[in-house]
Amino acid sequence: MAKQLIECVPNFSEGRRKDVIEAIVEPFKKQKGCYLFDYRADEDHNRLVVSLAGEPQPICDAVLEASRIAMQHIDMNTHQGAHPRIGAIDVIPFTPISNITMEECVELARKFGERYYNELKIPVYYYEEAALRPERTRLEVIRKGQYEALKEEVTNPERHPDVGEPKLHPTAGATVIGARKFLIAFNVNLNTTDVNIAKTIAKRVRASGGGFTAVKGIGLALEEKGLVQVSMNIVDYDKTAIYRVLEFIRMEAARWGVTINGTEVYGMIPAAALIQSAEYYLQIDDFDPSQVLELKLLELMREED
């Protein structure tokens, strides 16, 4: 049976002390079956963002271990940084990649949340697809007022954690754990210097403007390139395939005689999202991802582990 593959992007409230950052990522380097794609510390944000992929179990084990180390070094009472946060280990999202459903990822997040509280005594809020209260699907609702405000307001039933007593951990605060879809950053550059065209198209393509449900986007000018850009996040490529977004923008831009100069995929993209577009444009019938040599090889390598 093909093994489950998830992505996990834990965010820690430490972006300045190199030794602490290295200590936190150490478990991700050591844990077999947990693959560390990338980690980026931002000094202004005072935040560390880690990208992991692999099977659920080793990822959960490594995240717990890294969290244990983070709580030893980070005191939220003295922490300062530009990025909103409520805890030393601020957010832990789990994302399904293959052979695992969103429902299973939600279950995973919730089981992990219980274990996390039991072992670390840091209270947990569930967000996005794992939210237990509808308003908590939105991270900003949970993080409102940040650590400083939540420390006081946590006793208010409206702000009780989903797991744990209604009080924050004295130094580590609280942690938001959840499950969410893979987010693709996709930008479309247009052959014009008129930023209003990009802004108008952004409005039309995004969910809030009546466009695609899974698209968030803004229009901006690329001064140096002499182009404008529709900069987007595709938050559910299963529902809203990249090629549909691109062809929609092409159609809208044609209204002003404007063409597409090029596009950018920023950061990671799951193979399925690219295959989806290749299948459409190449009109391939009955394509099976395991026809892709590297995906088949990955499957075989993961099976033998």
Place this chain on the structure above:
Amino acid sequence: MAKQLIECVPNFSEGRRKDVIEAIVEPFKKQKGCYLFDYRADEDHNRLVVSLAGEPQPICDAVLEASRIAMQHIDMNTHQGAHPRIGAIDVIPFTPISNITMEECVELARKFGERYYNELKIPVYYYEEAALRPERTRLEVIRKGQYEALKEEVTNPERHPDVGEPKLHPTAGATVIGARKFLIAFNVNLNTTDVNIAKTIAKRVRASGGGFTAVKGIGLALEEKGLVQVSMNIVDYDKTAIYRVLEFIRMEAARWGVTINGTEVYGMIPAAALIQSAEYYLQIDDFDPSQVLELKLLELMREED
């Protein structure tokens, strides 16, 4: 450093005796670092085709071991089958997939050929990119008259093996070893029942008709579907990308007002060949294959081995 990845598709002259077939593929299942994608035995052809991928060293080790087993069980003097062949182990092609050049695959094939002869005493002919004589790039030149004729003609300098004495192995015959590009089977179905349109387009798209250098193709009718098909092999997708072939056919078919119904990728395809087309249609600038989550994961998994 990213590890080298090759494909290897050894062909053995046994497609009927199940126990022999299983004995031959056993080393491919056992050898660590050699991944068995598929093996298919054809009774009429009396031939076994095995698909492998992995690093060069474990693949060479496993192919040598499987060849040793094949030569113990197959006697070319009694072998019969519809497929042309000159030996118990008939052909061993090596194909570069990633982090390895064709030149390195040629070197690999020639080193393996020497080792193969030294250990098994089966003479070797080099073909395709590994050919030492220009006419031997073509497999059919080497296999002319098959085992039965070659057994006599091998003493003729024109037919001397590239490695070994000018005589065949008494039971195992000879083996053709070489390096070749990955071959993609790509079919385009047209919305018409007029097979002449498919035949005409096939002629125009293929190298022999003045079309793309890396395309071989024929036109045929798909009676049950009420369509016709341009059935192709793309023998070098680096030179001739799939999307160019498809758009060329679309353009030609438009001449008769005929449209494309769909396409088929038959068998395996390297990720690079799909990414190439996704990049073109989605107009993606500066795309790096390691942005694909699964390809990055494969890279990390292969590094830790």
